[in-house]
Amino acid sequence: MMLRHLLVQIKGFFGDKSRLRKRDPLIGDNTDFKCFEWVIGQRFTSRQSFKNVVAKYGILQGSNITITSSNNHRKQNIIMKCVSRCKFYLYGGWDSRRVVYVVKSVDGEHNCSRNMKKNRQMKSRWVADQFLEVFKVRPHWQAKEIMATIKKTFSVLVNKDFAYRVMYHTHRMLHGSMLEHYTKLGSNIEALKHINPQSLVKLVNNPTRVDNANVSQRLHMCFEGLKHGWLEGYRKVICIDACFLKTFLGGQLLSAIGRDHNDQMYPISWAVVEGDENDLVIKSYEHQAILNGVDKVFPKAEHRHCARHIYAHWHKSFKGEELKLLFWKAIKAYNKADFEDA
Incomplete structure (x- = not known):
């Protein structure tokens, strides 16, 4: 009789959902960052996952968030802030009891304007990972189109060098490095x-x-x-x-x-x-120091001289507009037949 009464009490305790502690949300790739708000207790699978979420949040929200303090040892704490006059503050650390990375302190209010010209969380490797499926369909995606797509998707202006770095990282993700091959x-x-x-x-x-x-x-x-x-x-x-x-x-x-x-x-x-070493071609003007240096350092290389400097010396002995035209016609000949005709 007492055992039955005890079981009823245990069942009633666990059956009452109001007594159960609500678990903190787990943040991941499926989270909608367009309406995302930071809350104390939010969980992440790892420290790197926390940094990835902050990067995606900062890019989509247009906030220039930077890491002001980072500790890789013990609790692996990270402190992130926005620009100097912004109130945003985020502090995360490792929870050894629950074996997750959690948000311990946060002030999610932004009083800064959206920055389209500079965002420290906008990394070329991160953008390459976001557009990986597009590069599978369009492996020769041009840099100008990449710049326009980044501007339209993330409202951030990037230069052509950044687009080329995105192409480089994407190529390595899809095909691996030359050394691996x-x-x-x-x-x-x-x-x-x-x-x-x-x-x-x-x-x-x-x-x-x-x-x-x-x-x-x-x-x-x-x-x-x-x-x-x-x-x-x-x-x-x-x-x-x-x-x-x-x-x-x-x-x-x-x-x-x-x-x-x-x-x-x-x-x-x-x-x-x-x-072949003979494939090396060096072009210079006729200075004796250069001639001696090339002959000593690159003995098998083909050493050519600048046509303008050759003409400057040749013109001293052979003057006239007709000879000048014949000289440059011979210089510009790309085969033996054209050279003999000149």
Whole structure:
């Protein structure tokens, strides 16, 4: 009888919702920041989540919020304020009892005007994350359009350099860095050899490295299907061409191209090699100190001289308007035939 009475009391206690303590709201990506208000006790999953929410709030509200105090140790406290004359004040810290990051003190009133020219929370990496889905559809989104979209979406004016940084961070998010791609080169080659062992894939590492690191120097590829297709059914003509790779790694792309019976291009083989030292071209005027310095530092480089300075010396011995026109006609010739005609 006493046990039944005790159970009824426990059921009545937990059944009364008015006695239950209302949990503080958990703030995340699904929060509507257009009508957001800061309240003491608001919870966040981590310290970084709290900073992300403050950044999004500051950008959408047009408030130039900055971190005035930050402690990465112990309670991981962060104090944020707006511009100097604004009343806004926000203090967050780690709650070890509930294992969440909470707002401990706040004054959410703003008496400052919206700032469209400067917002410290507007980071290029953050904007890249917001527009990531757009870049998936439009990978070549132009800088001017990015600037106009930021202005329309967040009411913040940014320059072209900021738009280029957004493009850079988005490219890294979607495709990874160049270093990450090259670290997968060895495993990709082994997978290709396992699937198609008759294909020719040869990777040469740089033997001059002092630290003995596996740094690739040359790569040659020729697929089995392309090789047999050219040998069995195409014209026995090979065209070899090369172009420079316009990346920070440099190098050249060599290609061997054949011709089919319809006189269309047929790829046979290609290779990526290092650039030749003779590719370096130095242009200067005829000063003896420069001539000696280039010959000593860059002995294999092609050293060209400024045409205007050559003409200044040449004009002393060969005068006349007709000779002047012939000189510049020869200078501007891009091939041997035009040079001989000049």
